[in-house]
Amino acid sequence: MKKIILTVITIAFLGCNKKEVVAKLDLEPIKKEVLKAEEDFKTMVQTKGIPEAFYTFADSNAVIKRENDSLIMGKENIKLYYSDQKYLSAKVNWTPSYVAVSNDGTMGYTYGNYVWSIKDFQGKEREFKGVFHTVWKKQNDGSWKYTWN
Numbered sequence: 001m002k003k004i005i006l007t008v009i010t011i012a013f014l015g016c017n018k019k020e021v022v023a024k025l026d027l028e029p030i031k032k033e034v035l036k037a038e039e040d041f042k043t044m045v046q047t048k049g050i051p052e053a054f055y056t057f058a059d060s061n062a063v064i065k066r067e068n069d070s071l072i073m074g075k076e077n078i079k080l081y082y083s084d085q086k087y088l089s090a091k092v093n094w095t096p097s098y099v100a101v102s103n104d105g106t107m108g109y110t111y112g113n114y115v116w117s118i119k120d121f122q123g124k125e126r127e128f129k130g131v132f133h134t135v136w137k138k139q140n141d142g143s144w145k146y147t148w149n
Contacts, residue, residue: 006124030101034108034136037144038096050087055079055126059145091117108136108144 037057044053054064058075065071072081081087094114101108116128135148 010085016139025103025105027103027105030105031099033138034099034101034110034144036076037136038110038134041146042094045092050090050092051079051082054082054149057146058149059147062145062147062149064149086118086136089119096134096143106138108138110134110136 041057058078063071063073072078095112096110097112101112111133114132117125120126134146136144137147
């Protein structure tokens with residue numbers, strides 16, 4: 001009887017200490033989804049304009065960081081910010097050079113180089129180059145929206 005109890009306790013103990021084997025998610029297809037969202041975002045900027053694209057691809061709680069480290073919070077405020085006259089004729093282009101996603105496939109980020117072209121008050125086109133960093137969140141419908149840009 002003692003041997004049976006000892007065996008049951010040993011099996012129970014081993015079962016409790018056994019690490020759960022979790023199937024690892026294949027992240028490569030998810031990275032491609034994020035890169036596609038980034039490309040679709042850029043295409044919309046070029047076809048429908050900056051205000052519409054930044055609004056459409058924003059998560060409801062999105063934040064963008066702009067000059068003087070100012071933060072523009074929320075989809076509506078982002079669209080309002082980019083509806084300023086200087087952005088209506090502006091152009092922007094970017095290329096992601098890196099993409100990563102979370103282990104559960106619900107968040108991702110990209111970074112790379114961008115070029116903004118904006119006309120100054122004299123009508124002269126000025127170029128601004130830099131590095132962008134976008135944080136993406138997978139939505140309930142399977143689409144990707146940025147939360148930080």
